[in-house]
Amino acid sequence: MKRFNLEFQVGIFFLVGIACLAYLSVKLGKLDITGGKGTVLYAVFTNVGGLKDGAEVQIAGVNIGRVKGIVLDDYQAKVKLQITSNVQIQDDAIAAIKTKGLVGEKYIEITPGGSDIIIPAEGKIQETLSPFDLEKAISKFIFGKVSDEVK
Numbered sequence: 001m002k003r004f005n006l007e008f009q010v011g012i013f014f015l016v017g018i019a020c021l022a023y024l025s026v027k028l029g030k031l032d033i034t035g036g037k038g039t040v041l042y043a044v045f046t047n048v049g050g051l052k053d054g055a056e057v058q059i060a061g062v063n064i065g066r067v068k069g070i071v072l073d074d075y076q077a078k079v080k081l082q083i084t085s086n087v088q089i090q091d092d093a094i095a096a097i098k099t100k101g102l103v104g105e106k107y108i109e110i111t112p113g114g115s116d117i118i119i120p121a122e123g124k125i126q127e128t129l130s131p132f133d134l135e136k137a138i139s140k141f142i143f144g145k146v147s148d149e150v151k
Contacts, residue, residue: 038065041081042124043095048077049106049131051097056107057081067108081108081125089125090115096129106131 048070057065065083072078083089092113097106110125119125 038085039083039087039121040068041083041089041119042122043079043081043108043128044073044124045077045079045095045097045128045130047130047133048079049097049133051077051079051106051108051131055105057083057110058107059087059110059112064110079108088118091117091119091123091126093119093125094127094129095125097131099131 051067051070053067053069055067056063057067064087065081067079068082069080070077071080081095089110090113092115094111094113096109096111098109099106
C-alpha cells in the first residue's frame with residue numbers, strides 16, 4: 001500500500017509539472033490557442049523589411065494586437081492584423097513598421113487619425129509607411145547618391 005501511495009504522489013507531481021510547463025510555454029511564447037479574439041484589419045506595405053507573423057501591433061507603445069499573416073498581393077505585402085475588440089482604428093490612421101531599439105525586432109505602430117469614421121472588420125488601413133532600410137541608406141551614402149535625393 002505504501003508503494004502505491006508513493007507512486008500515486010509521484011504521478012500527480014509529474015502531471016502538475018507538465019501542466020505548469022505547458023502553461024508557461026503558451027504564455028511566454030505568446031501563443032493564441034483559443035482562436036483569437038478581436039477585429040481583423042489589413043495593411044498593405046511596399047516592403048515589410050523583416051516583419052514576422054506574431055509581431056506586436058501598438059498604439060502609443062501599448063500592445064493592441066498581433067500580426068496574423070503576411071502574403072504577397074499584387075507585388076506588395078498584405079499584412080493581416082488582429083486588433084483587440086475594444087480598440088477602434090480611424091480610417092485616416094497610419095500604420096508604420098518600426099524597430100525596437102537599433103537592431104531589435106520589428107513591430108507595427110499605428111498612429112491614430114482624427115476622423116470620426118472607424119475602419120470596419122476586414123477593412124484596410126489606407127496610409128502605411130515601410131521600414132527605414134539602413135543598408136540602402138548606407139549604400140547611397142557610400143556611392144554618393146544621397147545628395148541627389150535631397151535636392
